[in-house]
Amino acid sequence: MPAPDQLPLDPVAEARRHWAAHGWEAAADGMAAVTSLMRAQQIALARVESVLRPYGVTFARYEVLMLLYFSRAGSLPMAKIGKRLQVHATSVTNAVDRLESADLVRRTPHPTDRRATLVELLPKGRELAAKATEELNDQVFAAPGLSPDNVASLVEVLAQLRHGAGDF
Amino acid sequence: MPAPDQLPLDPVAEARRHWAAHGWEAAADGMAAVTSLMRAQQIALARVESVLRPYGVTFARYEVLMLLYFSRAGSLPMAKIGKRLQVHATSVTNAVDRLESADLVRRTPHPTDRRATLVELLPKGRELAAKATEELNDQVFAAPGLSPDNVASLVEVLAQLRHGAGDF
DNA sequence: ATCGGATAGTCGGACGTCCTAGTGTATTGA
DNA sequence: TCAATACACTAGGACGTCCGACTATCCGAT
Numbered sequence: 001m002p003a004p005d006q007l008p009l010d011p012v013a014e015a016r017r018h019w020a021a022h023g024w025e026a027a028a029d030g031m032a033a034v035t036s037l038m039r040a041q042q043i044a045l046a047r048v049e050s051v052l053r054p055y056g057v058t059f060a061r062y063e064v065l066m067l068l069y070f071s072r073a074g075s076l077p078m079a080k081i082g083k084r085l086q087v088h089a090t091s092v093t094n095a096v097d098r099l100e101s102a103d104l105v106r107r108t109p110h111p112t113d114r115r116a117t118l119v120e121l122l123p124k125g126r127e128l129a130a131k132a133t134e135e136l137n138d139q140v141f142a143a144p145g146l147s148p149d150n151v152a153s154l155v156e157v158l159a160q161l162r163h164g165a166g167d168f
Numbered sequence: 169m170p171a172p173d174q175l176p177l178d179p180v181a182e183a184r185r186h187w188a189a190h191g192w193e194a195a196a197d198g199m200a201a202v203t204s205l206m207r208a209q210q211i212a213l214a215r216v217e218s219v220l221r222p223y224g225v226t227f228a229r230y231e232v233l234m235l236l237y238f239s240r241a242g243s244l245p246m247a248k249i250g251k252r253l254q255v256h257a258t259s260v261t262n263a264v265d266r267l268e269s270a271d272l273v274r275r276t277p278h279p280t281d282r283r284a285t286l287v288e289l290l291p292k293g294r295e296l297a298a299k300a301t302e303e304l305n306d307q308v309f310a311a312p313g314l315s316p317d318n319v320a321s322l323v324e325v326l327a328q329l330r331h332g333a334g335d336f
Numbered sequence: 337a338t339c340g341g342a343t344a345g346t347c348g349g350a351c352g353t354c355c356t357a358g359t360g361t362a363t364t365g366a
Numbered sequence: 367t368c369a370a371t372a373c374a375c376t377a378g379g380a381c382g383t384c385c386g387a388c389t390a391t392c393c394g395a396t
Contacts, residue, residue: 012330033312039330078344086210093345137192145332151198157322159204160314160318164313164314
């Protein structure tokens with residue numbers, strides 16, 4: 001009878017041990033935090049995208065749709081979208097190109113600033129946003145895999161981190 | 169005198185208010201957690217990559233180097249690298265291709281399994297790993313922008329999340 | 337009134353990630 | 367023994383992100 005499989009250890013905890021063993025104690029916790037963040041984001045993104053896939057949109061495009069969904073006029077300038085989502089202007093161009101190809105949004109000239117372009121949510125886009133949100137809420141957001149206390153603690157700590165980095 | 173700029177609100181908190189206002193209370197906290205995670209990861213990744221840029225490596229390639237750095241033999245099979253880093257095999261191929269072009273690692277045939285390929289850390293790669301780590305420790309990991317308590321709490325909560333998702 | 341710096345958007349390129357498909361090689365079970 | 371299955375790796379393509387460069391437009395300071 002062969003030995004049982006080695007129980008897989010937490011790779012983050014293992015890396016932290018290596019850090020400490022090399023005299024990098026002062027940085028070990030920060031390294032663990034950053035590494036955990038990377039992995040957790042990958043996990044969360046994968047869960048979200050698997051729900052969105054049948055709707056033909058990615059999380060990046062879904063975020064654009066929801067921003068328009070909640071905007072009073074149903075339209076926003078490209079630049080404002082980029083600022084709100086904290087992404088580069090070219091990422092907005094990319095997302096809007098694809099949303100426009102799918103007839104979910106439409107580009108419109110800005111009425112008073114000829115440099116700017118408004119992105120307008122179309123009925124089909126509004127409907128998709130509502131349906132995709134229902135399903136995301138049920139399958140991911142309502143059951144994120146953490147206790148309510150831990151969810152609140154996570155949001156709070158990450159808000160501090162974002163605030164410290166000038167995110168808002 | 170014009171009105172002062174609107175104080176920028178936390179976009180995550182704003183989205184959560186919208187969620188609640190639309191009757192999605194049960195999912196609002198989960199949505200906030202996932203969204204925070206995405207933004208925080210972008211921030212952390214940007215900080216890390218700005219330190220690594222002068223060394224000519226990205227975080228993905230740095231992670232491969234460190235895995236080899238801590239391995240007893242200084243070499244690992246491609247498949248094991250992918251499992252440890254939780255990335256797709258093709259991502260490992262991509263990273264190793266670039267590390268090999270930079271003479272930081274080398275591909276070697278596996279001595280007993282002809283399907284497998286070993287990735288071996290070269291002296292230049294070991295040196296780069298040590299230097300880049302020193303700088304990362306100083307500039308990012310030792311000052312992650314959170315109190316030590318919050319760092320510990322973040323690591324702990326994310327570990328639960330990762331464990332629940334089968335990450336280890 | 338005009339000139340120069342800021343702003344809005346796009347294009348092309350680099351990179352990491354995933355997915356699907358395909359080629360070898362190991363292992364297992366009938 | 368040998369056929370079916372599992373595994374290791376690579377190729378090609380889609381997508382999102384960033385960066386640098388570029389054009390068009392706006393605005394403030396001289």
